[in-house]
Amino acid sequence: MNTLLSIAEKDYTYNLFESGYNLGEVALFGLQMLGIGLLTVFSVLILIWVALILFQKVFAKLPQEEKKKEVVVLTPAPELASVEQSADEEIIAVIAAAIAMAESESNGLKFRVVSFKRK
Amino acid sequence: MLEAIKQFLGTTGIARLFATENWWQYLIMYVIVGVLFYLAIVKKFEPLLLLPIAFGMLLANLPGANLIHLEFFFDDYYFTQNAAGVAPFQIQINEFLHAISDIGLPDTVFALNEEMQYVFNLEGLNDAQIAMLGDAFNQAFTNIAYFSDGLYHVNMSAILSEVANHGGLIDLLYLGVKLGIYPSLIFMGVGAMTDFSPLISNPKSLLMGAGSQLGVFFAFFVALFLGFSPMEAGAIGIIGGADGPTAILVTKQLAPHLLGAIAIAAYSYMALIPIIQPPFMRLLTTKKERQIKMKNLRPVSKIEKVIFPIVVTLLVTLIVPDAAPLVGFLMLGNLFNVSGVTERLSKTSQNELCNIITILLGVSVGATANAENFLKLQTLYIIALGLCAFILSTCGGLIVGKIMCKVTGGKINPLIGSAGVSAVPMAARVAQDEGRKADPSNFLLMHAMGPNVAGVIGSAVAAGVFLSFFA
Known part of the structure; x- marks a missing residue:
């Protein structure tokens, strides 16, 4: 790759003018690096772009399918009601357990569940 | 008393x-x-x-x-005599001087200069004599230094020992810079903190990230004319990538003596983005362009987010292997975050580890800027070239943004191109602020994050180009 450039590899650590190169040779070297550098950066990022377009083709449909599945679960009304009912029972059980634990830790203090409200 | x-x-x-x-x-x-x-x-x-x-x-x-x-971190030190007339490698130097006379070469091929430093003078020697000299050197300095391209190079084991x-x-802390550990670990934290969804959702923004590397290579070009060597010019150019860890990684390999000036210039300009960029953003865009509202980004699935870091690592390192320490760790951090199964590792990368490394990196890089190294005309050149690189990178991103605006029939707001300089998320915020100044109901932040993270990958690739040529 380095043979493409107008400057010898051994001179990379030196001021090029002091190493005997003229203005034209230095300018050519600078332009070569500018061209190769930008070309490489654009090539790599365009390659990632192509990969992302493939991503889109392959994977972009997946979220829609997931959404469809969710809708199917939520559509039948009786099932929804039973889900809510069982959820309520679970919540009541959790709150009751928390109160029981609090009672055991708070000497003599008593709690009583008055009502549950859905928000 | x-x-x-x-x-x-x-x-x-x-x-x-x-x-x-x-x-x-x-x-x-x-x-x-x-x-x-x-x-x-x-x-x-x-x-x-x-x-x-x-x-x-x-x-x-x-x-x-x-x-x-x-x-201690420079090869010259080990071959320079102190006031007592002894260099750290004096025993091996004496052995090598004997070897030079044994092979029939004049003692001027390896002699002290005015700064009491042993240097090679290979003028007048043919290839066979240089090869013999190199063999004699490698034998005298077995395991501590080697001869290559007419110069001596000290092995890391000798530096570690010293x-x-x-x-x-701070010498001990600086080893993390010298060995290239800190920049990669910081990149891991950046990867864990960064959401690549805007880029995955709008891959066209990669072009703006690529356009924003214009300043990097242009500053390289100009630096050559100011008398910097190609290796030094590469390290200076990378300031235009607006990425501190990348600048440090490249500089420590190509021009460690400029590390203090380059790191300070890079971080200062990143901090000054809200002041540097807006005038050029307004100069290169019309008010009508700045008012363009972009369509909402499509949602990105989890599988896309998980596969993205793996694919990018493979693609980038297969083409530019020298970018692997940066891109590899950036994507590793991101994978920790998006995989959903390594929450602890992700949090550590984003917080504790990143903070610790930031302290060690900051202190040790700052410590390289001592009066002797820093107060030179070179430093002023570096600061001026860094600013030029930064401005040109901003303009490069804006120009690509304008082209894309025309090509898409006005669907892309060219302001987001300025975010292609990789300073995440500061550059994206500046694009958002300028968009809102033109139209208060315009929200460009998420759109600007695409070119912004593309710029991180772009500057790592640009760094890889310099390293593959000059390291």
Whole structure:
């Protein structure tokens, strides 16, 4: 790759003018690096772009399918009601357990569940 | 008693400061440190990095503290005689000098220069003689140094030994820079903190990230004409990538003697993005263009987010292997975050680890800027070239943004192109602010994050190009 450039590899650590190169040779070297550098950066990022377009083709449909599945679960009304009912029972059980634990830790203090409200 | 007090006073930092010939340079460094403290603490410009860097500079410029010996990390030190006429590698040097006479070469091929440093003088030697000289050198300096391209290079094991035996605290911390550990670990934290969804959702923004590397290669071009070597010019150019860890990784390999100036310039310009970019954003875009509202981004599935870092690592490193330490760790951090199964690792990368490395990196990089190294005409050139690189990178991104705006029939707001300089998320915020100034109901932040993270990958690739040619 380095043979493409107008400057010898051994001179990379030196001021090029002091190493005997003229203005034209230095300018050519600078332009070569500018061209190769930008070309490489654009090539790599365009390659990632192509990969992302493939991503889109392959994977972009997946979220829609997931959404469809969710809708199917939520559509039948009786099932929804039973889900809510069982959820309520679970919540009541959790709150009751928390109160029981609090009672055991708070000497003599008593709690009583008055009502549950859905928000 | 009086003698003892006199002796004590002679050992103080103040006495040592004014005993040196260039004491005024230290005072200038204290003023620069004061300015950096002001920018970090009062102006809150990148305080997480500017503050430790400024304190590192202060520590490096305390006479007599001996916290850092930067010379240990340069090959010349091991071949330079001290006041007693002895170089650290003197035994091996003597052995090599004998070998030179044994093979029939004149002793001028390896002799002391005016700075009491042994250097090669290969003028008049043919390829076979140079090869013989190299073999003799490699034999005399087995396991501690080697000959290549007409120069000597010291092995890392010899440097480690010198640091362990004679180094100060910051010498030990600086090893993380010298060995390239800190920049990669910081990139891991950045990867864990970054959401690549805007880029995956709108892959066209990669082009703006690529256009924003224009300043990097243009600054390289100009630096050559200011008398910098190609390796130094590469390290200076990378300031235009607006990426601190990338600049540090490239500089420590190509031009370690410029590390202090380049790191300080890179972080200062990143901090000054809200001041540097807006005038050029307004100059290169019309009000109508700045008012363009972009369509909402499509949602990105989890599987896309998980596959993205793996694919990018493979693609980038297969083409530019030298970018692997940066891109690999950036994507590893991101994979920790998006996989959903390594929450602890992700949090560690984003927080504790990143913070610890930031402290170590900041202090040790700041400490490389001692008065002797920093107060040179070269530093002014680096600061000026860094600014040019930064401005040109901004303009490169904006120009690609404008082209894309035309090509898509006005669907892309060209302001987001300016975010292609990789300073995440500061550059994206600036694009958002400028968009809202043109139309208060315009929200460009998420759209600008696409080119912004593309810029991180782009600057790592640009760094890989320089390393593959010059390292």
